[in-house]
Amino acid sequence: MPEELQMKFKDDTKGKTIVLKLGGSVITNKKKLMVPKLKVINRLAKEIADANIEQLIVVHGGGGFGHPWAKQYKIKEGYKYPSQVEWFTRIHQAMLELNKLVVDALIRNNIAAFSVSPSSCIITKAGRIQVFYDSAIVRLLEIGFVPVLFGDAVVDNELGFTILSGDQLVTALSAKFNASRVIFGVDVDGLFTADPKTSKRAQLIRNITLPELKALIQSIEQAKATDVTGGMFGKIFELMVAIDVPIKTIIVNATKEGNIYKALREERVIGTVIEKE
Amino acid sequence: MPEELQMKFKDDTKGKTIVLKLGGSVITNKKKLMVPKLKVINRLAKEIADANIEQLIVVHGGGGFGHPWAKQYKIKEGYKYPSQVEWFTRIHQAMLELNKLVVDALIRNNIAAFSVSPSSCIITKAGRIQVFYDSAIVRLLEIGFVPVLFGDAVVDNELGFTILSGDQLVTALSAKFNASRVIFGVDVDGLFTADPKTSKRAQLIRNITLPELKALIQSIEQAKATDVTGGMFGKIFELMVAIDVPIKTIIVNATKEGNIYKALREERVIGTVIEKE
DSSP states (O other): OTOOOOOOOOOOTOOOOOOEEEHHHHHHOTTSSTTTTTHHHHHHHHHHHTOSSSSSEEEOGGGGGGGHHHHHTTTGOOOOOOOOHHHHHHHHHHHHHHHHHHHHHHHHHHHHOOEOOOHHHHHTTTEEEEEEOOOHHHHHHTTTTTEEEEOEEEETTTTEEEEHHHHHHHHHHHHTTTTEEEEEEEESSSSSSTTTTTTTTTBBBOOOEEEHHHHHHHGGGGGGGTTTHHHHHHHHHHHGGGGSSEEEEEEEEEESTTTTHHHHTOOOOOOEEOOOO | OOOTOOOOOOOOOTTEEEEEEEHHHHHHTTTTTTTTHHHHHHHHHHHHHTTTTTHHHHHEEEEGGGGHHHHHHTTGGOOSTTTHHHHHHHHHHHHHHHHHHHHHHHHHOOEEEEEHHHHEEEEETTTTTEEEEHHHHHHHHTTTOEEEEOOEEEEEEETTTEEOOHHHHHHHHHHHOOSSEEEEESSSSSOBBBTTTOOTTBBBBEEEEHHHHHHHHTTTTGGGGOOOOOOHHHHHHHHHGGGGGGOOEEEETSSSSHHEEEEOOOOOEEEEEEEOO
16 A cells, blocks of 8 residues: 555646657567566556656557557558457457556556546547547646556547557647657667668667758658558657657667666666757 | 447437446446456346447446445545545556456457546546546447446546546436436346335335436435445436436346346336336
8 A cells, every 4th residue: 555655736737747658569579469568567667656757647559469450450541341340449458458557567666647548538530639638637647646548549530440659649648738858668779860670870869850850751751661550650750740849859768777767867868869959 | 250340330329329337236246356247247248239229338337346445445535645546546447447348248249349438538526527528439429339438436626536436427428418218237126115125115116207206315315325326326316417308217137137138129127217207
């Protein structure tokens, strides 16, 4: 019974919130169906607890809990044939299972985490967030909770349904809450000049501005098809969507111990820092 | 892979929806912590599938997944002391676990069930629903899904947090969607002139009007303290709140095989029918 959990009634949730994304490939085995990385999840929960952030929103991806079915049944493209229907709802069920592991780990580490289902409060139109009812998240932050959201199977006003990526969610939340910082925890060290998994000449980009990012995007556009939610391309695309919201963003390798803690504490850490200009 | 699941784009969700409540004491062992009645859940899912209702919303209670902690930590009364915080979020987690069992059973029976978290789209004020973002539910109904909600731990604009009963949720949904019928599946045969569990003289009320119900409520008000969400008293209270919405309501015993099927099909069934006048 951790008495440490506090209920802090706050007067303002704007401008103070850090949005932390935990990549699906960090917390799950992305190549297998529904295999969570429990040790990693628990380590990350401990790093988040140790960082002791006053106002935090956590978003996680799906990895092996969402991507394989989303890809196989083309859920992102919307309703096309009857058998998709079952998999649309099964993806949400699977994401809730993964979310439960993340939230339970946070609670065990004395964080007042609270699960929020994106599909219960968001509707997209042609895959982009059209309506986002955030009052419950605002109230959760006000009373001292850490809302935990996830990439989800959501209803869509044009397509019937689709997949909402955790990355799009991060960008929307960052803009809505005028986040002070956004941290993307991924399974590589940051943005590279080429794909570090296939090219030896790939160099880590330590700092980049959004205009520079725009130029870079063309050189890596071919990576677009490798991931139902866009992978690193998707992340960069979402960052560009957020171009008008000058939020300091850092991409770090969350598979390496201590990086999420350091990023949350604004300590020196290997990664890519993206700033407006 | 049931190809039977259909995606039916609909033009209107109003006036056609049946709202079905499955009581917590029907689908769980209310006296034990987190013990679901899996056979009952599966039987009910089959009855719902067999009834083949075009537009349906399912709401379930918490029973042993919500009540014991809600009662022990006084969550319904709102924030009073720090250790409540952990249990507020743990109740939501437990309710998600029970909800998963219900939704999975419905999916297995070829129903396009989709889980909706009340705490992600509802805020209460002093325990009563103040904001209810229902667009995702509307869209789910439009495209042919069966939204499945549950009594939940929710944020409250006055109390910090509280418990939203499945019964209050049923009344709110019935009014919002101008439901054609409301069915309460409970663990007794309906409303009685006295408590059938303790009094031999208790007689089942087969038909009752809301004005008559108002009179009855005073005679059973002493039962108020026996259930954190109000038990049968709570149900009657919610029905009275809905007094201006003339929705035909039936209370049936869902522990008895076939009753939910019959109630959904509007067949003759033992129970209490409540009408406006």
